[in-house]
Amino acid sequence: MSDAASKNWYVLHTYSGYENKVKENLESRAQSMGMEDYIFRTAVPEEEETEVKNGKTKTEMKKTFPGYVLVEMVMSDESWFVVRNTPGVTGFVGSHGSGSKPAPLLPEEVDHILNDLGVNKVANTDFEEGETVTIKDGAFANMSGKITEVDQEHSKLKVDVDMFGRMTSAEVDFDSVEK
Known part of the structure; x- marks a missing residue:
């Protein structure tokens, strides 16, 4: 079992258009390969965009960073290998060549991106009414x-x-x- 302090968010580079597929692949691989203690959440940065065409309003999710997926994980040789070899993943952003571990996102960057997604990192959650x-x-x-x-x-x-x-x-x- 890992300690929560070494859990960080990393950015994966993927084939453009395969972001959601990579997210699904990663989540199923984490389970099937017993990596739930190392690979936690994945997120595809996207925002809702509303467009009016021919008098019809259409709302769709548009990728904020096409070709990128965020993954929350504990970096180990095994987890790095599992994520790196997930179909559709072309590599980690911030990795300097083969075999080198990537740099995680800074907490401020993660907060900003996740807040935009409405997926906040687990902050202090033990608040009570009246407090x-x-x-x-x-x-x-x-x-x-x-x-x-x-x-x-x-x-x-x-x-x-x-x-x-x-x-x-x-x-x-x-x-x-x-x-």
Whole structure:
């Protein structure tokens, strides 16, 4: 079993158009090869795009970084080999030649990309309604307030803060507050 501290996000280069197939292949290979303790989540960076054509509104998912897939994993010789040899994967981004291990994404980069995807990394999730927290950034930075709602699925909190003598509800990410 691995320790969570060595778990990082890496970027894979794939054949363009095969991102979702690579994601599926990776997830099934992680299970079939017993690598669940080393290969965790995969994500295809994409965003919803709405287009109006001939009076019809069409919404589709568009790849933010075509040809790339993110994988959360513990880098070991075995996990590196399994991921590297997944059909559709052409290599790791940040790897300098054959046999060299790639550099992981920085936590800020991961947060930014995953927040855009609505897939937040698991931040502090033990928040309870009625609890007092201090907001660390944004328009309500350095203000304290009571949690009125916890949205685990989207890693967001509703916090009531006192703004000029009036209670105002602020929606903030889990990682934007501290207890």
